[in-house]
């Protein structure tokens with residue numbers, strides 16, 4: 001070979017490799033593992049080799065609206081998001097696909113290593129990350145705490161005393177001009193409340209300025225969410241070293257918080273321990289077939305999974321309720337009228353009143369519909385699946401559904417789908433679990449749904465009975481990307497005591 005020929009030959013080889021790569025990855029992205037059939041529509045801007053890297057990453061901060069727009073483009077048909085070196089995701093927006101994933105093919109749509117690898121640093125092998133027998137045992141164990149008798153007890157003790165704390169905290173700033181972060185206040189309420197319900201501990205975050213656990217938990221959830229979209233996330237985290245370091249520090253803060261709860265419980269005398277009947281006690285009493293109980297780390301996993309379930313979702317739902325009620329003053333006036341009429345002279349509802357207040361319950365569900373606490377969710381196909389719309393989805397593909405976009409799908413909710421209309425919940429026909437998968441659906445439907453409804457309505461009603469809550473700048477409210485749906489930068493409000 002002459003030295004003059006080399007550049008030509010190299011160019012020819014490079015061109016041939018590029019052409020082959022183009023042909024091979026025409027409908028896919030390099031390193032995405034599974035090859036999806038051409039019939040599954042791709043998000044706009046998908047290219048050979050790099051797939052949807054550009055639209056995926058440039059829209060990451062507005063991911064939910066990006067997915068909504070993709071859904072709207074073809075009457076809410078599924079769309080694939082294929083990013084190099086990560087599991088391809090197909091997003092679904094219709095009830096039939098949701099039913100197929102969460103019920104019909106429940107055994108073949110799993111969390112698998114897809115979830116474990118991205119979340120075990122924080123959530124270990126707890127209920128949100130497990131499948132099969134491990135999941136079944138955890139669900140059965142925890143289910144004992146979600147009974148009507150227990151709820152009445154929580155309502156009269158935990159919620160009532162936590163509400164007093166919240167009111168006392170708000171009174172300090174109730175001049176109508178001081179700005180308070182209502183999302184932060186709701187987070188404190190649900191964390192303290194769940195600390196007592198779940199683990200019998202008084203966390204008292206309502207009385208503290210900073211809550212390092214909460215800050216670390218919020219950041220860690222953002223990182224775990226990003227891991228589902230980033231190409232080679234583990235490599236990226238090593239390269240972006242400060243992020244990796246921060247996540248390590250946060251993981252340590254979070255895991256120590258859970259370990260302390262477990263350690264303190266184990267240090268109690270047997271008599272005190274036996275008198276308890278909370279979630280931690282239930283998990284401490286579990287034995288496997290060989291009579292072995294959960295170790296401290298596994299107990300810590302459970303603590304953290306249940307804090308994620310019990311704290312974030314309900315606090316975010318309450319924050320979005322306040323946002324939408326401010327956006328639609330007509331609905332605020334209607335709710336306050338129902339509250340005043342039902343409560344009479346009293347300041348808080350009874351258990352039966354909270355359950356029977358139709359408009360308050362409708363407001364809670366309507367806010368959750370438009371801003372679902374889990375706005376997108378996914379599983380992995382454990383085998384090749386044929387979806388109701390005929391799409392063949394190969395094993396290993398991540399299959400997602402998007403409650404945020406489904407709420408805006410007029411095929412489900414009619415022409416006013418995108419508007420905040422609590423009245424739609426007063427109709428006799430309520431949506432199915434699959435049309436409104438805000439609490440998940442099928443065998444893994446949310447265990448805490450009834451508790452969350454009760455807590456949400458109780459807080460909303462008790463709060464608006466005593467305070468006028470005004471959002472300072474509605475236009476600046478936006479969701480942050482996370483596993484759940486927090487507001488970026490919180491919910492800045494002013495509060496003023498009502499004259500009763």
Ligand code: HEM
Nearest residue numbers: 139309310313314317373374438439440444446447448452
């Ligand atoms: C507005 C409030 C709430 C919403 C919107 C909500 C929504 C959800 C969703 C979407 C899931 C499925 C998550 C997944 O596996 O990917 C779920 C699961 C779960 N939720 Fe809730 N949740 C709420 C409140 C609560 C509360 C207060 C608890 C009480 C601790 C709770 C306990 C659970 C548990 C234990 C699971 C796991 C169920 C399983 O995998 O079998 N949730 N929830």
